[in-house]
Amino acid sequence: MAAQPTRSTKSAQSTDAITLLKADHKEIRRLFADFEKAGDGAQRTKQRLVDRIIELLTVHTYIENEVMYPRVRALLPDLEDDILESYEEHHVADVLVMELSAMKASDERFDAKTMVLIENVRHHIQEEEDDWFPEVRNGLGRKTLQQIGGEMAEARKSAPTRPSQPSALRKAVDAVIS
Numbered sequence: 001m002a003a004q005p006t007r008s009t010k011s012a013q014s015t016d017a018i019t020l021l022k023a024d025h026k027e028i029r030r031l032f033a034d035f036e037k038a039g040d041g042a043q044r045t046k047q048r049l050v051d052r053i054i055e056l057l058t059v060h061t062y063i064e065n066e067v068m069y070p071r072v073r074a075l076l077p078d079l080e081d082d083i084l085e086s087y088e089e090h091h092v093a094d095v096l097v098m099e100l101s102a103m104k105a106s107d108e109r110f111d112a113k114t115m116v117l118i119e120n121v122r123h124h125i126q127e128e129e130d131d132w133f134p135e136v137r138n139g140l141g142r143k144t145l146q147q148i149g150g151e152m153a154e155a156r157k158s159a160p161t162r163p164s165q166p167s168a169l170r171k172a173v174d175a176v177i178s
């Protein structure tokens, strides 16, 4: 889906796409570290952190899926394989996020599932930042990166903040794991 016909602010227009995504990554990584530092019994803290992680990841994945990935795929065909792998990694994260959103911190598997999510997303973020974002920066001009950044800033305004239908998914998950 393309971003809404733009009424973008000047600041949105001047946001560099990669800078914007890296700022999200930094915040996500900080929450991961906070989760790992939280003690075994700190269920309320962990629940709050996971709620925030779910929100940030849902929005971030949305703006990448809707704007960044399709633009890069169209403009830099050499990165097609990286983009396709990244979509698959998003899919794995989406599944984990949906499962987590249907759980409580008191659930036996909550910490374990959160750790698997953290490990997966850390790996994914590292691949974005180290493997193909630098090629995007080299391949696209500053102006194009700012334009994509502006589109992402617009898309963020209407991005979902929670995965859709966790209760429906919970039934599917229960059916699979029981």
Ligand SMILES: [Fe+2]
Residues within 6 Å of the ligand: 061, 064, 086, 090, 124, 128
């Ligand atoms: Fe991503």
Ligand SMILES: [Fe+2]
Residues within 6 Å of the ligand: 021, 025, 060, 064, 125, 128
């Ligand atoms: Fe990302």
